Amino acid sequence: MKVLVIGSGGREHAIVQKLKQSKQGLDIFVAPGNGGIASQATCVPIKDDDIEGLLKFAKENAIDYTIVGPEIALTEGVVNAFEAEGLQIFGPTKEAALIEGSKDFAKAFMKKHNIPTADYQTFTEVEAAKAYLEEKGAPIVVKADGLAAGKGVVVATTLEQAIEAVESMLVDNCFGDAGSRVVIEEFLAGKEFSLMAFVHGEKVYPMLPARDHKRAYDHDQGPNTGGMGAFSPVPDLDQAKVDFAVEHILKPTAKGMMEEGRSFTGILYGGLIETPAGPKVIEFNARLGDPETQVVLPLLENELMQVIVDVKNGDDPQLTWKKGYAIGTVVASKGYPGNYLKEVQLPDLPIESDCFIIHAGTKLSTSGSFHSTGGRVLLVGAVEKNPEDAREKVYQYVKAFDQTDDFFYRKDIGSTK
Incomplete structure (x- = not known):
């Protein structure tokens, strides 16, 4: 099966790594990809918002299935374009992706359908x-x-x-x-968590909850970023609250989108917060979260491609999960999320390790070394039976970046303190 993944960040690298575990043969292409992805799939120089270019590539190369990573491609209608040509693609249409594309629409939608929010x-x-x-x-x-x-x-x-x-x-x-x-x-006070689900119409298949760290620096200090690390599952989150979120947030949202004529197929991401009245929605995304994807997918026991095919066909994918914890910390360029350094060579990274490495903003030079191209450079993660062991392995690995001040990372990802 020929599979095209659209995107260039850590989320897309995590998708590729999960697809590579498939027992069925997959020929994976990524547009445009990044330095880390290039070692595991064929990168093609097409921007993720170049819908005509993506469509042309998919048709000329007989791509069997396309998976959309970033929000910009979704809100600009890549799914509509592919489906109009009879091509298989996984993601919401432009109309459904508006739940992320406009916060005003999302808030009005939640108010109309009695979905708890601020x-x-x-x-x-x-x-x-x-x-x-x-x-x-x-x-x-x-x-x-x-x-x-x-x-x-x-x-x-x-x-x-x-x-x-x-x-x-x-x-x-x-x-x-x-x-x-x-x-x-x-402003809602409380602990936040992310809950993603595979969705097709009214059918909702939730993933494990995760918690990401938005602030740039330790102890939740500094400006908001795209995410400095994450962990899954969330030890201090009661299952009852997860069940409440599925029944009172995710399922009513899927049903409401159908009622609005915006039937949703793809990944629905709920950015949620615990309140005395129960979980409430902070935001919706119309795709896999970043960096939550990097710690949730490693815990999924199913083959990702089969899950996507099942969901799209209206079949229950019967999701099963590893018993353990995944934790990942982001290594970012100095200055992020403001003006940050670029084109900095990454230090030599340990080859033998129990950690997994997800590239986000890197490119591979002709000499074989990696250079930074983005604010979030990569994520180092580990899966272990308990959170403490996972954290220890991650932080042992990222010490490789302590020799330079061109990069930084939070030292408290997944900490229970």
């Missing part, structure tokens, strides 16, 4: 937004309505921070069109 208001005018902030006070959350690569959310602890966030989006246009509308919502 109270909110949406604004396009800065003065009206400021007046609302003055009324509500801080802490409060300001979000760019559209896609902003995981950076369009400001958790403001002071009124001044909130006003600055609104002005940067609506006046300074810091996120372009994505920030031309802002969603301001109440």
Whole structure:
């Protein structure tokens, strides 16, 4: 089977690594891929939002199945384009992907379908937004309505921070069109967790929960990032809360999307938070989370390709999971999530290891060395019977990056302290 994976980050490398474990022969292509992916699959130089280029490649190379990684391809309609040509592809249509593409749509959808989430208001005018902030006070959350690569959310602890966030989006246009509308919502206190599920219409097959670390520095300090590490499952998360989230959030969302004429097929990601009233939705994504995918897929015992085929065909994939814990920490470029260093050679990494390495922002030079190309460079992960052993192996491995100050990583990923 010829499989095309669309994307170039850590999520896509994790998908490739899982596909490589398949017992059936898979010929894997990745567009555009990265340095780490290049050693395990055939990378093709097509951008993930070049829908015409992707479609042409799939047709000319008789691709049997395409798996979409990044949100931008989904919101721009890659699934619609492939399905119009009769090609098999796994992901939601442009219409269904709006649940991630517009936070305003997602919030209105949740309100309409009684899905638990924070109270909110949406604004396009800065003065009206400021007046609302003055009324509500801080802490409060300001979000760019559209896609902003995981950076369009400001958790403001002071009124001044909130006003600055609104002005940067609506006046300074810091996120372009994505920030031309802002969603301001109440701050919810509690522990966050991510719950992803394979979805086809009203059928929902949940994965193991995960928890990621958004802040750049130890002890949840510093700016929000796309994620500095993650672990799965979540030891302090009661199964009852997971069950509640499946029954009162994921399933009603899938049903509601069908009712809206936006039937969802693909991965539905719920970014959730524990509250005294039960889990509530912080955000929805229309694809696998990054970096949660890197620690959830290694625990999946099923073959990923078979799961995708089963789900798309309307069959129960009967998901089974390893008994253990996966933990991964991200090695990032100095300066991330702001202006960061690029084209830095990575140190020599240990070859013999119980860890797995997921590349995100790397390229492979002609000399065989890896160089950084992104803010999040790679993730080092491990699967063990208990979290402490997994953490120990991960942090032993990432010591290879301590010899330079061109990279940094959090030292408390998965810590119970």
